[in-house]
Amino acid sequence: MKERAADFLEFDKERGVYRISSEQAVRDDVEKHHWVHVGRTVMKDWRLYLMLVPMLLVFLFWRYFPMYELLGCFKVSDNVLPVSEQLFSGFSYFKRLLVGGDTASTEFWRAMRNTFILSFYGLCFGFPIPIILALFFNEIRSNAARSVFQVLTYLPKFMSTVVMTSLVTMLVKQGSLTTGMGVLNQGLEALGLISHDVANAGLLNNPAFFRSIYQISGIWETAGYDSIVFFAAIIAVSPTSYEAAQIDGADKWAQMRYVVLPSILSTIVIMLITRIGSLLNIGYEKVLLLYNTNTYVTADVVSTFANRYGMGGSAQTGLAAAAEMMNNVIGMLLVIGANTIAKKASNTSLY
Amino acid sequence: MKRKLEISELIFKILSYTLLTIFALACLYPFVYAVSSAISGRSAVEYGSVVLLPIDVQFGAFARMFGDNMFWNAYSNTLFVTLYGTLWAMLTAILGAYALSKRRLLFRTGFNFFLVFTMWFSAGIVPQYLNYLATQKVFNAVGIMDDKWLVVIAMGMAAMNIILLRNAFEGVPSEVEEAAIVDGATEMQVLTNVYIPMSKSTIATVALFFAISRWNGYFWARQMISNQNEHPLQVFIRLRLEEFTNPDTMTGWNYPYASDSVIYALIVCSIVPILVIYPFIQKYFAKGTNVGGVKE
Numbered sequence: 001m002k003e004r005a006a007d008f009l010e011f012d013k014e015r016g017v018y019r020i021s022s023e024q025a026v027r028d029d030v031e032k033h034h035w036v037h038v039g040r041t042v043m044k045d046w047r048l049y050l051m052l053v054p055m056l057l058v059f060l061f062w063r064y065f066p067m068y069e070l071l072g073c074f075k076v077s078d079n080v081l082p083v084s085e086q087l088f089s090g091f092s093y094f095k096r097l098l099v100g101g102d103t104a105s106t107e108f109w110r111a112m113r114n115t116f117i118l119s120f121y122g123l124c125f126g127f128p129i130p131i132i133l134a135l136f137f138n139e140i141r142s143n144a145a146r147s148v149f150q151v152l153t154y155l156p157k158f159m160s161t162v163v164m165t166s167l168v169t170m171l172v173k174q175g176s177l178t179t180g181m182g183v184l185n186q187g188l189e190a191l192g193l194i195s196h197d198v199a200n201a202g203l204l205n206n207p208a209f210f211r212s213i214y215q216i217s218g219i220w221e222t223a224g225y226d227s228i229v230f231f232a233a234i235i236a237v238s239p240t241s242y243e244a245a246q247i248d249g250a251d252k253w254a255q256m257r258y259v260v261l262p263s264i265l266s267t268i269v270i271m272l273i274t275r276i277g278s279l280l281n282i283g284y285e286k287v288l289l290l291y292n293t294n295t296y297v298t299a300d301v302v303s304t305f306a307n308r309y310g311m312g313g314s315a316q317t318g319l320a321a322a323a324e325m326m327n328n329v330i331g332m333l334l335v336i337g338a339n340t341i342a343k344k345a346s347n348t349s350l351y
Numbered sequence: 352m353k354r355k356l357e358i359s360e361l362i363f364k365i366l367s368y369t370l371l372t373i374f375a376l377a378c379l380y381p382f383v384y385a386v387s388s389a390i391s392g393r394s395a396v397e398y399g400s401v402v403l404l405p406i407d408v409q410f411g412a413f414a415r416m417f418g419d420n421m422f423w424n425a426y427s428n429t430l431f432v433t434l435y436g437t438l439w440a441m442l443t444a445i446l447g448a449y450a451l452s453k454r455r456l457l458f459r460t461g462f463n464f465f466l467v468f469t470m471w472f473s474a475g476i477v478p479q480y481l482n483y484l485a486t487q488k489v490f491n492a493v494g495i496m497d498d499k500w501l502v503v504i505a506m507g508m509a510a511m512n513i514i515l516l517r518n519a520f521e522g523v524p525s526e527v528e529e530a531a532i533v534d535g536a537t538e539m540q541v542l543t544n545v546y547i548p549m550s551k552s553t554i555a556t557v558a559l560f561f562a563i564s565r566w567n568g569y570f571w572a573r574q575m576i577s578n579q580n581e582h583p584l585q586v587f588i589r590l591r592l593e594e595f596t597n598p599d600t601m602t603g604w605n606y607p608y609a610s611d612s613v614i615y616a617l618i619v620c621s622i623v624p625i626l627v628i629y630p631f632i633q634k635y636f637a638k639g640t641n642v643g644g645v646k647e
Contacts, residue, residue, distance in 0.1 A: 038457060041455075041457055042457065045455070047537070047538040047539070048450050048453060048456065048538060049450070049456075051446040051447065051449060051450040051538075052446070052447055052450045052451070052456075052462065054442070054443040054446060054447070055443045055444065055446065055447030055448075055508075055513065056447070056462070056465070058443055058508050059465065059466065059469060059508065059510075061482075061486070061505070062479075062482065062483075062486070062505050062506070062508065063469040063473075063474075063508075064469075065482050065485075066473075066474035066475075066478040066479045066481070066482040067472075067474045067478070069474065069478035069479075069481045069482050070474045070475065070478045133371075133374070135367075136366075136367040136370060136371050137371070139363060139364055139367035139368075140367060140368070140371070148375070149371050149372075149375050150633075151629075151630070151633060152375040152376075152378050152379055153371075153374060153375055153378050154633065155378055155379070155382075155629070156378055158563060158625050158629060159567075159622060159625075160566070160567030160568075160569065160585050160621070161567065161569060162567070162569045162585040162586075162588050162589050163585075163588065163618050163621055163622060166588060166589070166592050166614060166618055167381045167385060167618065169592065169596070170385075170388075170611060170614065170615070171381065171384070173596070175399070176598070178397065179397045179398070179399070180397065180398040180399025180400070181399055182399065183384065183399060183401070183402060186399060220377065220378065223374075224374075224378065251358075251359040251360075252359035252360045252362070252363045253359060284476070284570075285569060285570045288570070289569075289589070303475075303476060306475060306476055306477050307476060307477075310476075310477035310480070311476070311477060311480050311574065317477050317481065320475075320477045321474075321475060321477045321478055324475030324476065324477060325474075325475060327475075328472055328473055328474075328475055329472075331472075332471045332472040335470075335471045336471065
């Protein structure tokens with residue numbers, strides 16, 4: 001006995017017997033009582049724990065079970081064998097996508113690149129515009145006028161992706177022998193920005209225009225709504241700060257530079273970090289509704305790649321899931337990284 | 352100095368008004384254009400001569416839409432999914448968020464992580480699709496043949512909304528809860544009589560987030576609902592758009608209105624309900640997101 005549990009025992013010289021060491025005894029006691037405590041607490045508070053159950057089940061079934069399904073991308077997809085008997089093939093799908101050299105691999109790299117470019121452009125153009133809008137809103141002193149502007153600019157946010165993409169499709173549609181082209185094509189041609197042939201072919205059929213259409217429609221849709229948070233930060237600036245700056249002779253630009261910007265800087269930093277965290281979360285629904293075979297070159301992102309490969313008639317679920325998993329793992333690292341930076345920078349955790 | 356201040360202020364004011372007016376009009380223009388095109392005559396729409404105001408006003412496209420049973424069917428399906436989907440999501444979210452807001456809850460950090468992790472990492476659309484297919488089989492096996500219920504129950508839960516609710520509940524002072532318990536309130540009564548009335552604004556916001564995402568939901572409804580009679584409005588619009596913009600199927604079109612007008616009429620019909628309730632909900636959005644947006 002002593003040999004087997006030597007660490008837990010010590011020799012009591014006075015009584016001449018081995019006893020469980022006092023420290024271990026306390027630890028045992030705590031552990032025992034702790035678990036009794038757990039059981040008792042849960043039983044006493046069973047209503048509270050019951051309230052959690054529906055939510056936990058929803059997340060388990062429809063958020064965590066898909067992660068289990070994801071394990072399928074490590075297996076050779078052979079429908080003859082049951083899943084349990086399929087051989088693990090290591091990282092064959094990942095390898096094929098990364099260095100395979102076939103069509104799937106080429107398209108995967110193209111999709112990866114497009115995902116990065118689309119989200120990077122979104123960051124460059126989509127991020128500053130709401131801030132500028134909020135500065136402008138602050139300039140409108142009349143409440144009625146500001147409400148009108150706000151109501152109008154928030155409005156597109158509440159349109160569905162389907163309605164928005166349908167409108168875009170109609171506005172830039174191609175012309176034919178019997179029908180005219182979309183009204184935006186006409187406008188751009190009248191301004192001399194595009195030639196008649198390009199306008200008549202339809203802008204959504206031209207890979208050179210896809211990214212612009214995606215970004216501009218995105219700004220149209222969300223800029224007004226995204227300005228809410230910045231506007232709230234700006235109106236929180238105390239009027240005395242402006243007065244002090246005015247007495248010191250600051251003109252409008254100096255007030256912007258030394259009063260407004262420093263006050264909303266923390267909001268800007270937090271929103272920027274959030275934005276970087278969700279950099280790879282491209283709205284695939286929108287791409288799916290706007291792209292076509294002509295524009296795959298610039299439009300195809302990883303999610304739409306996965307949609308085409310994994311959910312069509314000849315579904316290659318393993319390949320598609322592997323592609324998306326790489327995208328999502330990079331996305332997760334970005335989120336965690338961004339959150340860590342946010343914590344360090346401002347003591348504000350986003351989650 | 353005074354003059355310089357006034358001039359720079361004036362310049363900035365003029366700039367603000369001008370640019371905001373342009374942007375606001377740009378936001379409004381597509382909707383006006385859609386209405387005008389829906390009620391313009393066939394040749395005007397087909398030659399693309401409608402720019403702002405309707406030409407040769409007709410209401411044939413709207414009449415065709417309103418006479419289409421499939422359209423009303425799609426509309427009622429969307430109402431069904433929005434109503435039950437929001438109720439189901441709010442029920443699970445409020446109960447869960449209430450429990451999570453309690454400091455005495457054991458493994459609170461663990462449960463929180465369980466939620467937040469789904470915001471960090473998503474399995475992707477293909478595994479989700481396989482999972483929904485499996486769910487569909489289970490639903491069919493227990494006798495739920497209507498795929499709308501699959502959309503209602505299995506889809507649309509968002510961890511972010513639960514966290515917004517949890518933060519609002521955490522803001523309720525514990526003294527109020529203690530007072531209610533001293534007065535003999537049960538757990539459920541504390542929730543319904545203390546917590547819910549005290550966080551009305553956030554609850555309204557979250558309910559609207561859920562409702563709008565339900566009303567606008569497209570992708571999964573299209574993937575999972577195979578029966579045409581169960582399609583929600585968004586799927587219906589998209590299928591019509593695909594059908595009507597395909598030149599092959601439109602060769603025999605001989606109506607007094609253009610096929611595009613039908614699409615525009617559909618778009619207008621689908622956004623009218625949102626436009627009607629929008630002025631009433633708009634103030635909640637601005638307020639509620641500020642209340643629960645960032646957790647200090």
